[in-house]
Amino acid sequence: MTYIYSIPYSTTIEKEDFVGLFFDMENEGIEEKDETIEIYLSNEQQNEGEIFIQEICETYTTSFAISELENKNWNEEWEKNFEPVL
Numbered sequence: 288m289t290y291i292y293s294i295p296y297s298t299t300i301e302k303e304d305f306v307g308l309f310f311d312m313e314n315e316g317i318e319e320k321d322e323t324i325e326i327y328l329s330n331e332q333q334n335e336g337e338i339f340i341q342e343i344c345e346t347y348t349t350s351f352a353i354s355e356l357e358n359k360n361w362n363e364e365w366e367k368n369f370e371p372v373l
Contacts, residue, residue, distance in 0.1 A: 289356040292326040292340050297347035312339045
């Protein structure tokens with residue numbers, strides 16, 4: 288299982304600096320969106336990662352939401368919907 292932590296950007300620190308805070312933590316991936324940063328954590332990373340995320344959010348006056356990423360073969364899904372160009 289992979290967990291997605293969606294964190295709105297803090298208004299107390301520059302966006303790039305805020306994103307940089309999360310590069311020191313072990314994760315499956317980081318995605319920068321217009322209004323949020325999304326951190327992807329595996330089962331093994333979740334406990335320690337959530338503590339890290341919670342501390343940053345408290346320090347920089349923001350919050351986070353957690354959702355689960357469905358386990359599936361994303362490459363297979365892409366291939367099913369791919370139309371080759373001839």
